[in-house]
Amino acid sequence: MPKINGNEIRPGNVLEHDGGLWSAVKVDHVKPGKGGAFAQVELKNLRDGRKLNERFRSADKVERVRLEQKDQQFLFETDGMLTFMDTETFEQVELSADLLGDRRPFLQDGMTVKIEYYDEEALNVSVPQKVTCQIVETEPVVKGQTAANSFKPAILDNGVKVMVPPFVGQDEMIIVNTETMEYAERA
Structure with missing residues (x-):
């Protein structure tokens, strides 16, 4: 595995x-007035979700791990376990x-997701960045309510609450950004 310097660490x-696989969540490069520069890195354990703040000097060497990404199709869920199928070999896992965390409601039947593997162990599942959802419940459109940044709450067909612009009504299809959990545009 390639070793990189502490100042080359990037988010992601x-x-x-420390004997585990960690994902760099946030990286701040600090140059104090006295002493050498360092990278203050917030790490998240990919196996158990623990968080850790670590300081890496530019002379420190760390092992960078390459994860294998595979496109897999979501089939169904039973008892908290999600079943995916490899789109090339048709193997099911x-x-x-x-593994999805708060992005779980955005997973839809037949959706293709990216699963990251380390050897044969699945560590991460990422849904597409933009997902189309239907608004189930929201306040009606009020004429004349065109204030600049006014948003209203809406409940989607998957149970997630998002803020939408006043012109979006009930039963409309919208596109939601799954990273920020915010309204992106009308579908």
């Missing part, structure tokens, strides 16, 4: 550190719904 990098 997967590192082997069962993963815990906890």
Whole structure:
């Protein structure tokens, strides 16, 4: 595995550190007035979700891990386990719904997701960045309510609450950004 310097760590990098696999969530490069520069890195354990703040000097070497990404299709869910099918080999794999975290409601039947593997172990599931959902419940459109940044709450067909612009009504299809959990545009 390639070793990188502590100042080359970027958000999203997967590192082997303290005997575990960690994903760099946030990286701040700090140059104090006295002493050498360092990277203050917030790490998240890919296996158990623990968080860790670590300081890496530019002379420190860390192992960067390359994860294999595979496109897989979501089939169904049973007892908290999600079943996916490899689109090339048609092999099925069962993963815990906890891997998706708060993005779980956006997973739809037949959706193609990216699953990241380390050897044969699935570590991460990512849904597409933009997903189309239907608004089930929202306040009616009020004429004349055109204030600049006014948003109203809406409940989607998957149970997620998002803020939408006043012109969007009930039963409309909208596109939601799954990273920010916000309204993106009308579908």
